[in-house]
Amino acid sequence: MSPASASHPFLFIDHGTPDVDSLGKSEQVFVWFRDPVAAADRERIVAGLPSPLQDVRHWDREFVCLGSRGDSYGLAVLLDHTPEPERSALRTADPAGWQRAFEAATERLDEAAADFAAALEQWVLGVHAIAPVALFWGPAGTADDDAWHQWSVANFADVMAGRLARYTPDRGGREHLAWIKRRCAPLLVAPARTRPTSTDAEARAIATLDAACREGRPTEFVSRLTYAEGELLGLGELIAAFVGTTVDRATRLERLAPLTQLIYLAGYDVDHEWLGRAYPSLPERARLLIEALAPDEQRSAVPLAVMMAQTITRDTPAFDRPLRRNGALAAHVLRVAFDQPGCRGATYARASRYLRWAKRYAEARSTAEEGIFRYGERRTLLRAAFKAARAMGDEAAARSYEEKFNARLRDTPRPRR
Numbered sequence: 001m002s003p004a005s006a007s008h009p010f011l012f013i014d015h016g017t018p019d020v021d022s023l024g025k026s027e028q029v030f031v032w033f034r035d036p037v038a039a040a041d042r043e044r045i046v047a048g049l050p051s052p053l054q055d056v057r058h059w060d061r062e063f064v065c066l067g068s069r070g071d072s073y074g075l076a077v078l079l080d081h082t083p084e085p086e087r088s089a090l091r092t093a094d095p096a097g098w099q100r101a102f103e104a105a106t107e108r109l110d111e112a113a114a115d116f117a118a119a120l121e122q123w124v125l126g127v128h129a130i131a132p133v134a135l136f137w138g139p140a141g142t143a144d145d146d147a148w149h150q151w152s153v154a155n156f157a158d159v160m161a162g163r164l165a166r167y168t169p170d171r172g173g174r175e176h177l178a179w180i181k182r183r184c185a186p187l188l189v190a191p192a193r194t195r196p197t198s199t200d201a202e203a204r205a206i207a208t209l210d211a212a213c214r215e216g217r218p219t220e221f222v223s224r225l226t227y228a229e230g231e232l233l234g235l236g237e238l239i240a241a242f243v244g245t246t247v248d249r250a251t252r253l254e255r256l257a258p259l260t261q262l263i264y265l266a267g268y269d270v271d272h273e274w275l276g277r278a279y280p281s282l283p284e285r286a287r288l289l290i291e292a293l294a295p296d297e298q299r300s301a302v303p304l305a306v307m308m309a310q311t312i313t314r315d316t317p318a319f320d321r322p323l324r325r326n327g328a329l330a331a332h333v334l335r336v337a338f339d340q341p342g343c344r345g346a347t348y349a350r351a352s353r354y355l356r357w358a359k360r361y362a363e364a365r366s367t368a369e370e371g372i373f374r375y376g377e378r379r380t381l382l383r384a385a386f387k388a389a390r391a392m393g394d395e396a397a398a399r400s401y402e403e404k405f406n407a408r409l410r411d412t413p414r415p416r417r
Contacts, residue, residue, distance in 0.1 A: 008151050009128055011159055013187075014138040015148040017117040020109045022141020023074035028067035029053060030180055031127060032135040032163065036061040045127050050119045052076035053139075060173040062163070063180065078105050081115040117142075134159055137183060156187040161204050164188075178215050182231075185212045189242050205242055210257040212238070217259060218303040220342060224316050232307070236267020245271070250278045258292040259300060265289075266307035268318065282312075282329060287336040298341050305337035306347065313354060327357030331367070345375035352384040356391055364388035365397075379408050 037045070042064070046056055049066065052073050057065035068076065079090060086105040093101035105112070117139075124136045135152075142149065164184060169177040188208040216235055222228050239260060243249045253261055264270065265286070279285040286308065290301045309330035310316050314323040331351040337343060348371025355364035365388035371381045386401035 008148055009125075010133040011135040011152040011156060012121075012124070012138060012148045013135065013152050013156070014140060014142045015121070015152070016142035016146040017114045018139050018141035019143075020113055022139070023077050023109070023113060025071035025073055026068045027053065027073045027139050028057065028065065028179075029139060030063055030065045030137050030176075030183075031124065031133055032063045032137075032160070032180075034132040034134045037064075037131045041131050044130055048123050048126060050116060050123060051080045052116060053120070058173055058176040060170045060176065062167065063176075065176045065179070077112050077116045078102075078109065081112040081119065082108050083111050083115070134163065137180075153187060156184075157201070157204065160184060161188055161208075165207070181215065182212060182234075185209070186238055186241075189238055206255055209235075209239055209242060210260050213257065213260040213263050214297070217263070217297060217300040219299040220303060221344075221346075222303050222307060224310075224318075232263060233267050235263050237269050239264040240267070240269035245274075249274070258289040259294075259297050262286070262289050262293075262300070262304045262308075266304045266311060268311060270311070272312065283332040283336050286333050290336060290340065301340040302337045302342045302344075302347060305334050305340075306350065309334050309350070309354065313357065315354075322357070324357035327354035328360055328363075330354045331358070331363075335367075345371050345378045345381045347371075348374070349380040349384040352381075352388055356388055359391075361388050361391040365392060377404055377408060379405055379412075382408060 031045075037059075042059055045064070046054075046066070052068055053066045055067045055069045057067050079087070081087075082090065082105045086101070086108055090098075090101040090105045120138065124133065127133060135156075144150075164181055167177065185208050189205040213235055216231050218228065218232065222232060239253075239256065242256075243253045243264065253264065256264070265275075265282075275282065286305060290298075290305070293301060312323070312326045312330040312333065314321070314326075315330075331354040334347060334351040334354070338347065348367055352364045352368040352371070355361075355367060365385055368381050368385035368388055372378070372385065375381065382401050382405040386398050386405060389395075389397040389401060
């Protein structure tokens with residue numbers, strides 16, 4: 001660990017006063033200790049914890065995860081840290097006067113946030129006296145230019161990389177450790193623009209990214225605008241920071257594990273113009289990466305191929321309109337995952353739709369028919385075949401598929417009310 005001082009006795013990420021806009025419904029923090037904490041000390045450690053973070057999520061040998069109770073974080077800061085007399089007025093207000101008291105307290109929310117931050121710092125310094133702290137990761141929303149925070153960022157890898165890499169959690173701690181690692185990952189990845197001064201730093205960044213992608217890999221279709229999508233896009237952004245935009249970015253990308261590369265290609269932070277130059281056949285590149293996946297990673301192939309195809313065509317809520325001219329490329333990326341675990345009729349139907357976007361109607365129809373042969377006459381495939389046949393001008397085939405689709409629709413049991 002880098003030499004500590006009286007002002008910086010341990011790492012304190014997000015030290016300082018949170019911005020009032022960050023005081024939302026919930027927050028979670030954690031403390032990582034230098035050594036295992038004795039069971040007898042745990043109650044003493046959490047005894048004086050400020051009320052906005054008094055929910056003990058998990059104790060492990062060397063860390064404790066803490067957070068707000070339910071959706072009470074911002075309200076608890078207001079109730080317990082607003083200066084007087086507004087604090088007492090809010091606590092004792094009857095229902096008729098509560099709104100007025102709440103508005104008065106909110107006018108002093110800046111002061112409440114500062115008081116909360118001071119109480120939290122006093123608490124963690126007291127904890128350090130009981131059981132030496134290696135790292136405290138505080139609430140979000142603090143200023144990046146805070147001196148203790150900046151010192152902590154600069155020394156983070158030296159203090160925490162080894163601890164995180166070798167730690168085996170207690171029973172029930174796996175998910176909490178994974179959450180901690182996701183939070184810490186950006187501080188262990190050496191961005192291309194800063195170029196690490198040692199090969200050890202770059203190797204550490206690669207190991208961090210590969211481990212994070214292994215932990216966060218999808219095993220089923222990823223719906224857009226969900227937490228799962230956000231996690232994957234966050235990983236993609238982190239990989240992009242490592243890969244950079246310089247001439248050696250392909251070399252940096254290829255040092256990562258195949259799964260990590262696929263997650264990067266599925267994200268929004270890819271320069272597709274560069275990608276086309278680096279890999280003239282993107283479907284072939286995707287195929288090689290999929291074939292190189294470990295056996296327990298193979299179920300990630302289809303959801304990542306779908307995300308890649310959606311990004312190529314801008315077929316997501318993040319874009320105003322799709323890029324239909326890329327439909328054929330997207331469909332061929334999907335095709336390389338057709339034989340992977342978890343492929344469904346819907347994957348064939350999606351590929352058929354993208355081919356129609358590219359006005360390759362015969363290929364769109366044959367892809368839908370291939371899906372029908374494999375999965376049977378499912379509605380999504382019949383609809384895809386109908387649309388492709390109609391686009392081709394084959395009205396007889398279109399009517400046939402439409403009749404089959406309507407028959408399947410009639411035969412589908414309606415949900416009970």
